[in-house]
Amino acid sequence: MTRKAAFIYSDILSRHILREDHVMQPKRLRYTFELLDAYGAFAFQNSRLVEPRKANRSELKPFHTDDYISAVENLSEGLHEYSASKYNFSDHGDNPIYLGMYDSALLSTGASILAAEMIYNGDVDIAFNPSGGLHHAMPGNASGFCIFNDPVMAIDYLVSKGLKVAYIDIDAHHGDGVEHAYYSTNKVLTISVHESGQFLFPGSGSVNSIGTGSGLGYSVNIPLHPYSNDQIYAMVMSDIILPIIDKFSPDVIATQLGMDPYFKDPITHLGLSTQGHNQLVRSLGSACSKWLAFGGGGYDLGAVARAWTMDYGVMIGEAWDDNVPEKFKGNYGIQRLSDHELPSISEEMSERLEQFTSSTMREVKELVFPIHSI
Numbered sequence: 027m028t029r030k031a032a033f034i035y036s037d038i039l040s041r042h043i044l045r046e047d048h049v050m051q052p053k054r055l056r057y058t059f060e061l062l063d064a065y066g067a068f069a070f071q072n073s074r075l076v077e078p079r080k081a082n083r084s085e086l087k088p089f090h091t092d093d094y095i096s097a098v099e100n101l102s103e104g105l106h107e108y109s110a111s112k113y114n115f116s117d118h119g120d121n122p123i124y125l126g127m128y129d130s131a132l133l134s135t136g137a138s139i140l141a142a143e144m145i146y147n148g149d150v151d152i153a154f155n156p157s158g159g160l161h162h163a164m165p166g167n168a169s170g171f172c173i174f175n176d177p178v179m180a181i182d183y184l185v186s187k188g189l190k191v192a193y194i195d196i197d198a199h200h201g202d203g204v205e206h207a208y209y210s211t212n213k214v215l216t217i218s219v220h221e222s223g224q225f226l227f228p229g230s231g232s233v234n235s236i237g238t239g240s241g242l243g244y245s246v247n248i249p250l251h252p253y254s255n256d257q258i259y260a261m262v263m264s265d266i267i268l269p270i271i272d273k274f275s276p277d278v279i280a281t282q283l284g285m286d287p288y289f290k291d292p293i294t295h296l297g298l299s300t301q302g303h304n305q306l307v308r309s310l311g312s313a314c315s316k317w318l319a320f321g322g323g324g325y326d327l328g329a330v331a332r333a334w335t336m337d338y339g340v341m342i343g344e345a346w347d348d349n350v351p352e353k354f355k356g357n358y359g360i361q362r363l364s365d366h367e368l369p370s371i372s373e374e375m376s377e378r379l380e381q382f383t384s385s386t387m388r389e390v391k392e393l394v395f396p397i398h399s400i
């Protein structure tokens with residue numbers, strides 16, 4: 027059955043610059059939009075391009091503290107009433123202060139809340155906010171390029187309406203902020219598959235972090251070894267992620283679709299291709315009829331545009347030609363959607379990957395599966 031989908035986007039979301047040399051470049055959203063537009067993605071009857079709205083201050087609570095929200099607002103205007111370092115902002119670190127950052131963060135957060143509202147109201151079955159997925163933001167501080175935690179705001183909205191939400195995070199980095207929000211509740215299932223914290227920021231997300239109290243077993247972490255490729259991801263999806271989602275039986279699935287596990291991503295060490303990523307997204311999208319999708323990391327800008335274009339194709343039930351439309355071809359170095367030259371790994375590395383993944387999967391199964399009667 028064809029589902030109705032919305033792509034939440036405005037060019038304003040792609041205009042701000044965190045810092046000239048910063049790896050997070052919002053212009054990748056414009057690349058994605060232009061590529062989708064070249065395919066005619068917004069002309070289909072079941073596909074809508076929707077303008078985002080800003081989040082209200084009240085929607086940021088209770089997750090974010092009043093003090094932190096005021097600090098972001100103040101620092102964003104170039105004022106110095108608040109100490110930047112107390113909230114993890116710094117000139118040369120991950121979270122620089124830039125003029126207008128409060129409004130930018132409110133807009134990408136509002137876009138995720140709007141996506142959740144559209145799903146709840148029955149306007150669409152699927153809503154994708156590529157500017158969202160800022161999963162590291164913590165209640166009282168910025169972290170990992172993230173100011174406000176839009177997935178939490180959007181999921182909180184759905185939970186407030188009595189819905190069960192499963193959050194699946196396939197970004198290369200552990201979805202620590204979202205996990206933190208729901209660590210002690212069974213109302214929201216969080217699953218994060220990421221490069222192991224032994225090798226990558228933020229260092230958390232080990233297998234034995236499985237929630238606490240009534241949330242025991244409702245936080246699931248699948249850390250991967252560097253160079254983990256399409257085959258490893260596919261195995262984790264079929265053997266761990268899908269069975270848990272199936273047992274949890276969510277009303278809505280919320281997915282963070284970070285594209286930084288990409289094999290050429292400049293800041294991570296994983297081995298996923300665009301087609302491997304898209305296969306994961308296809309599986310997740312089939313796991314539930316209602317689907318809230320966020321963007322996330324991704325620092326190879328062309329790969330982000332290609333992958334999220336393929337993903338939105340899945341959402342509206344269209345398979346794009348692998349050769350990008352003539353009028354777009356070559357823009358931002360993009361010729362085809364999928365990757366035709368995949369990285370090769372040595373036999374030794376292949377064995378190491380297999381061992382690491384089998385041991386991770388065995389531990390997850392031992393710790394979490396019994397809680398869900400799997």
Ligand SMILES: [Zn+2]
Nearest residue numbers: 197198199323
């Ligand atoms: Zn990431």
